[in-house]
Amino acid sequence: SRSIRLAVIPGDGIGQEVVAQGLKVLSAALPQDVKLETRSYDLGAQRWHATGDTLPDAELESLKDHDAILLGAIGDPSVPSGVLERGLLLKLRFAFDHYVNLRPSKLFPNTPTPLAGRPDIDFVVVREGTEGPYVGNGGSMRTGTPGEVATEVSLNTAHGVERVVRDAYERADARPRKKLTLVHKNNVLVHAGHLWKNIFDRVGQEYPEVTTDYLHVDAATIFFVTQPERFDVIVTDNLFGDILTDLAAAVTGGIGLAASGNINPSGAFPSMFEPVHGSAPDIAGTGKADPTATVLSVALLLSHLGYGDEAARIETAVASDLAERDAAAPRTTDEIGDALAARVSG
Amino acid sequence: SRSIRLAVIPGDGIGQEVVAQGLKVLSAALPQDVKLETRSYDLGAQRWHATGDTLPDAELESLKDHDAILLGAIGDPSVPSGVLERGLLLKLRFAFDHYVNLRPSKLFPNTPTPLAGRPDIDFVVVREGTEGPYVGNGGSMRTGTPGEVATEVSLNTAHGVERVVRDAYERADARPRKKLTLVHKNNVLVHAGHLWKNIFDRVGQEYPEVTTDYLHVDAATIFFVTQPERFDVIVTDNLFGDILTDLAAAVTGGIGLAASGNINPSGAFPSMFEPVHGSAPDIAGTGKADPTATVLSVALLLSHLGYGDEAARIETAVASDLAERDAAAPRTTDEIGDALAARVSG
Ligand SMILES: CC(C)[C@H](C(=O)O)[C@@H](O)C(=O)O
Ligand SMILES: CC(C)[C@H](C(=O)O)[C@@H](O)C(=O)O
Numbered sequence: 001s002r003s004i005r006l007a008v009i010p011g012d013g014i015g016q017e018v019v020a021q022g023l024k025v026l027s028a029a030l031p032q033d034v035k036l037e038t039r040s041y042d043l044g045a046q047r048w049h050a051t052g053d054t055l056p057d058a059e060l061e062s063l064k065d066h067d068a069i070l071l072g073a074i075g076d077p078s079v080p081s082g083v084l085e086r087g088l089l090l091k092l093r094f095a096f097d098h099y100v101n102l103r104p105s106k107l108f109p110n111t112p113t114p115l116a117g118r119p120d121i122d123f124v125v126v127r128e129g130t131e132g133p134y135v136g137n138g139g140s141m142r143t144g145t146p147g148e149v150a151t152e153v154s155l156n157t158a159h160g161v162e163r164v165v166r167d168a169y170e171r172a173d174a175r176p177r178k179k180l181t182l183v184h185k186n187n188v189l190v191h192a193g194h195l196w197k198n199i200f201d202r203v204g205q206e207y208p209e210v211t212t213d214y215l216h217v218d219a220a221t222i223f224f225v226t227q228p229e230r231f232d233v234i235v236t237d238n239l240f241g242d243i244l245t246d247l248a249a250a251v252t253g254g255i256g257l258a259a260s261g262n263i264n265p266s267g268a269f270p271s272m273f274e275p276v277h278g279s280a281p282d283i284a285g286t287g288k289a290d291p292t293a294t295v296l297s298v299a300l301l302l303s304h305l306g307y308g309d310e311a312a313r314i315e316t317a318v319a320s321d322l323a324e325r326d327a328a329a330p331r332t333t334d335e336i337g338d339a340l341a342a343r344v345s346g
Numbered sequence: 347s348r349s350i351r352l353a354v355i356p357g358d359g360i361g362q363e364v365v366a367q368g369l370k371v372l373s374a375a376l377p378q379d380v381k382l383e384t385r386s387y388d389l390g391a392q393r394w395h396a397t398g399d400t401l402p403d404a405e406l407e408s409l410k411d412h413d414a415i416l417l418g419a420i421g422d423p424s425v426p427s428g429v430l431e432r433g434l435l436l437k438l439r440f441a442f443d444h445y446v447n448l449r450p451s452k453l454f455p456n457t458p459t460p461l462a463g464r465p466d467i468d469f470v471v472v473r474e475g476t477e478g479p480y481v482g483n484g485g486s487m488r489t490g491t492p493g494e495v496a497t498e499v500s501l502n503t504a505h506g507v508e509r510v511v512r513d514a515y516e517r518a519d520a521r522p523r524k525k526l527t528l529v530h531k532n533n534v535l536v537h538a539g540h541l542w543k544n545i546f547d548r549v550g551q552e553y554p555e556v557t558t559d560y561l562h563v564d565a566a567t568i569f570f571v572t573q574p575e576r577f578d579v580i581v582t583d584n585l586f587g588d589i590l591t592d593l594a595a596a597v598t599g600g601i602g603l604a605a606s607g608n609i610n611p612s613g614a615f616p617s618m619f620e621p622v623h624g625s626a627p628d629i630a631g632t633g634k635a636d637p638t639a640t641v642l643s644v645a646l647l648l649s650h651l652g653y654g655d656e657a658a659r660i661e662t663a664v665a666s667d668l669a670e671r672d673a674a675a676p677r678t679t680d681e682i683g684d685a686l687a688a689r690v691s692g
Contacts, residue, residue, distance in 0.1 A: 075533075081543075082536040090534070114571045116462040133479075133500070138537040144544070148504035150537040154479070158494035185585070187421075188436070190428040191484040191496040197427075198490070218592035225460045225571060225596050239531070243589060246564035250571050 003035040004305060007066040011044040013279030014289035015072025021291030021337025022070055022298045028341040029302065029310040043088055045076035054087030060095055068301050069272040073279035086136060093129050096269035098262035099160065100167050101129035102300065103245040103276065108322040111253035115225060121252050123231035126168040127241025129262055131160040134238040156192040161199045167265060168235035169207045179211045179232035183220045183240055221247060249276055259296035263304060271304055273297040287332035292318055295340050317343035349381040350651060353412040357390040359625025360635035361418025367637030367683025368416055368644045374687040375656040389434055391422035400433030406441055414647050415618035419625035432482060439475050442615035444608035445506065446513050447475035448646065449591040449622065454668040457599035461571060467598050469577035472514040473587025475608055477506040480584040502538040507545045513611060514581035515553045525557045525578035529566045529586055567593060595622055605642035609650060617650055619643040633678035638664055641686050663689035
């Protein structure tokens, strides 16, 4: 009989609440014969305050021993900026070589958007997850003095760029529109930019059916609000992907709906699925958090593990739930989770 | 009698056309007793194709001998990406120490915006112009091979950050709302980010009337489309400023309206004023280019040179012109320039 060994990192703030709903829907979606084993990890702000640990080696090792990881949200204003991000979230992405940071953006019917005219939005951002300005290669000298110099080094390798570009071509090739856009800033960041562009062009020769184009990141933000329907699949660097996917979430109903997967396609390490939103301490415990982003992240998780039908059922459930939402009658986190679970099992 | 010695770099594509209108409106706005001397520089794609030059030392020297520079647009698809950007535009910004890249964003009445509900948008981005990932400190090894490694180094100094942060506080303090937002990504780019945040907090103590806040760049893009009215003055790094100001332009009527000043507040070198848009080769020569961004850049130029009343008259003329625009009856570049000049002299 089949089984899924799932590591769960609820994390901080609303992380706990949304992960509970994600697990609820996951159980409802899984076929009877699939055994779901979960193990919860106490990582995040509370743990750091109590012990000073962000992600000890023993837990990193133990996390490896799973088929996937579901993460809620990490971060709290009481923790200095960077401590949990670099010491936990990015540490996981780097240690488990999550080079495909997958972030679909779709404007569902009846979902609010700040854009006039409700354009047709349905694209996927393939954000590089293990290189670029995120590598943590920087430092400062004469720190805190008028002579301070601080650096941040963006590191980019042919190996790292090619594998994510190839993944993006595969995804574009599998979609009806077969369009792939590279976003970078190769008129200023000429070294990294040319590496990306050259590999993008070369690998493209293997995908003759995929139409390609290139946009500078600044221009891309314009199209995100004036013509988002032009995008199908976007491949981009770690930092540009971070920025663009928050903007993409904003125009498709907000980060309450934005799902993501930190994927290691080789399967050498478990992939990790998490909503794009943060821990939102201001609404933690109020029942106002929307668990939909986590539930959609669970769909990405299922799809990654080969349960495509179950993933599709969750997406359909979310689409129907959103279609019937009444802004005048908001539901609690738990009620939304229940409604989605009911749709999925029904 | 007073005089302005103005260097003009029309550049490529629509640059020529919009600069002509900018000069027309400048002449109309200037008091009778001010002598305007202009000298035009043939720099850009054509020159590069003809001679291989981007910005020879002799011309860089000669440009210094001016009160200000008006630039149209640089760039053409026939020139490899980066050649003119790094060799001309950024060379000027760096050589003339244009550390304040000033980009106002205002949604004028009757101007189209992709945002539903037409929020009240009126903010200024103070983008750092001489540091960060733009310094050109990068390279590649094993270039073009599967072992290629490419780097881009973001360099940030206390000196460079403090002067632009101080300028932004001054601007915020002079505005009615007195609000300043720092945008960075200090949870990931911890070294540069902490330098920015520490200086931002320290200098803030000298401006007790200015309300401050901090946003990560990804979150800032969300607010640009969901709540742009929350911003008054924004100070940010060179690359984040590049990205955010294109998005700001998009939500306030498009880059056809976005002005900018590359300012050296000390006056040691001439400041340079340019529309945010590019050379738009697809519409060059058709008379479809909107010269408004260049005209508004001329207003920034006048304001910088101490002609505040004349700058205000241009802004009023633009506001009235926009208020009366009829989308069904588009005018040519020249017609818009004439209309603005007439309003300014009237
Ligand atoms: C929390 C932060 C480190 C993270 C990132 O920058 O990648 C977040 O913004 C995201 O997009 O997942
Ligand atoms: C053309 C390019 C080098 C430039 C920049 O990145 O600064 C442009 O995008 C701008 O914003 O002025």
